[in-house]
Amino acid sequence: MEASVSANRAYHHGDLRAALITATFELLAEQGLQKFSVAAVARRLQVSSAAPYRHFPDRDHLLAAVSGVAARELNSAVAEAAGAAGPDPGDRLAAAAGAYVRHVYRTGAGLPVIYAAGLSRIEDDGRQQHTRALMATLMDLAAATGTPDQRETLLLVEATIAVAHGYIALFADGFFTRGHHSADDIAARAIEAARTLTK
Incomplete structure (x- = not known):
């Protein structure tokens, strides 16, 4: 391989x-x-x-290092996808769902890895910086759609990621194999579904 x-x-x-x-x-x-x-x-x-x-005293310390890299790369991918989506805030947030699908397909490291249980106990300033930056990017994209308060903004972020994570999880489990779909096809479906959250 x-x-x-x-x-x-x-x-x-x-x-x-x-x-x-x-x-x-x-x-x-x-x-x-x-x-x-x-x-x-x-x-x-x-x-x-x-x-x-x-190099790493246990599994969680290794995952913490991976978490920081994954958060940094996902944040960059989300920002790039949002920038390419144009000026409409709903389109920009939905593009984040597509970026998430492509990132998880490529790396296997979605939010369950980035925010895995047990990692918060590990002191790693780099990981914390990157995970906070990722969440800030997602919150900013959601807030730009006109959410009335921080709670609603967070709920919209959660819904967007849930849509994206659901699609890539189903893809990984073979749900879409009969149609011979690619990761880009699934990303497009996630974008379309996420876009309905702000319409």
Whole structure:
């Protein structure tokens, strides 16, 4: 598999920490969070089961590092998609749903990974900065649609992400395979569904 070759290549160049993060993304995309383990990452990189713990004391610390990278990348993807969607606030927010679908398809790291239980106890300023920035971007996009207060803004963010996450989860579970849909097809459906939230 090409992705695992890239992770192994990163390790053989001497940066095991970066390779562990790369391999974690690969496994999340392939298997999801529930099946993820540090042991599987070690096997992917063909290193001893103890090797990852020289860089991350436990599973949650590894996921925290991945969470920060995922939040930063998703925030960038959302901002780019919103910018390309034009001036209409509803279109801009709906574009975030499509960006989410494409990001999760590519990385396996959606909000259940970014905000995974247990990560809040880990002191990681970089992760906290990126997760807060992601939420701020989503809140700003939702508020621009004319929500009356912060509670309604948060509810709109939740609904938009729920729509997007639902579509990518169904896609991952094989719900759409009979129609031979691509990730871009599912992203388009998520955008269309999310757009109805503000009409």
